[in-house]
Amino acid sequence: MTRKRVLSGMRPTGRLHLGHLFGALDNWRKLQETYECFFFIADWHALTTDYADPSKIKEYTVEVVLDWLAAGLDPERATFFVQSRVPEHAELHLLFSMFTPLAWLERVPTYKEQRDQITDKDLGTYGFLGYPLLQAADILIYKAHFVPVGVDQVPHVELTREVARRFNFLYRPVLVEPEALLTEFPKIPGTDGRKMSKSYGNSIYLADDPETVIAKIKPMTTDPARVRRKDPGNPEVCPVYDLHRVFTPEAERQAVVVPGCTTAGIGCLDCKQILLKHALPVLGPIAERRAALAQDPDTVHAILDDGTKRAQAVASTTLGDVKAAMQI
Numbered sequence: 001m002t003r004k005r006v007l008s009g010m011r012p013t014g015r016l017h018l019g020h021l022f023g024a025l026d027n028w029r030k031l032q033e034t035y036e037c038f039f040f041i042a043d044w045h046a047l048t049t050d051y052a053d054p055s056k057i058k059e060y061t062v063e064v065v066l067d068w069l070a071a072g073l074d075p076e077r078a079t080f081f082v083q084s085r086v087p088e089h090a091e092l093h094l095l096f097s098m099f100t101p102l103a104w105l106e107r108v109p110t111y112k113e114q115r116d117q118i119t120d121k122d123l124g125t126y127g128f129l130g131y132p133l134l135q136a137a138d139i140l141i142y143k144a145h146f147v148p149v150g151v152d153q154v155p156h157v158e159l160t161r162e163v164a165r166r167f168n169f170l171y172r173p174v175l176v177e178p179e180a181l182l183t184e185f186p187k188i189p190g191t192d193g194r195k196m197s198k199s200y201g202n203s204i205y206l207a208d209d210p211e212t213v214i215a216k217i218k219p220m221t222t223d224p225a226r227v228r229r230k231d232p233g234n235p236e237v238c239p240v241y242d243l244h245r246v247f248t249p250e251a252e253r254q255a256v257v258v259p260g261c262t263t264a265g266i267g268c269l270d271c272k273q274i275l276l277k278h279a280l281p282v283l284g285p286i287a288e289r290r291a292a293l294a295q296d297p298d299t300v301h302a303i304l305d306d307g308t309k310r311a312q313a314v315a316s317t318t319l320g321d322v323k324a325a326m327q328i
């Protein structure tokens, strides 16, 4: 039986952290069991915002793939590739740009939001406006059935479906309308309680060895109401408890952590020890695998070479069908 196809990508913007692990990689690892998955490094997408300084993109490409492998993504089951090495994406993007109304792009919510939020870069560019259309090309060129996304990315999948419909209507039905595979992301705060982000310097990376993880968790921000050991706390407002939710079994949280916190039966350091007891057996092996893989960068390059060839075979077939339909 032919498996349904899934496509997802990541921008190479640096080492991956727990936000990526629980927000994407855990899900991708499950998807690779059921679907034919294509996972790509979206280096052209990185250029839409980082065009002025592309110096790290190649290095980060390798870092991200090391993190994927360490987190359990399997290049035997899924196809890993680099977007810019499959130029068919760019050609399809160009062809789509001929019939995509400008208003479709201008109304994508993330376009306006990011233009307003990112003030240190000039995003009044053609590439930035067009990136959801490039994303549509990324998806449609593989005739993907599903795209795993968070709720904020649903409008991008909707745009992709509209592009496919318009193409199929104008020329002939070649493209597959993908569906959003809505993914719920757990809240992963950084060590200072804000969203975990490289730019805040509050991240726990997949590359962090156990000593580093311990050193980051111990001083982590907790419920500010627990000033003294005897003050009761509220796990619902504590970033440490958000991490418990992803690492500590529910039964132990309810039996030990919640009552211990709310009655001041345990201190925050005890609580962090419980978290570490569950987090380190997950994170330690990931960091270890990653360190071993990092010794052998040729393996990463070979995986990407092989995956890129497989991806390109599919992409060039679709592009051939598209061009035939458009009579060029």
Ligand code: SF4
Residues within 6 Å of the ligand: 222, 223, 226, 233, 234, 235, 238, 239, 240, 241, 260, 261, 262, 266, 267, 268, 269, 271, 272
């Ligand atoms: S005991 Fe745990 S959940 Fe409660 S405030 Fe301290 S770290 Fe947070």
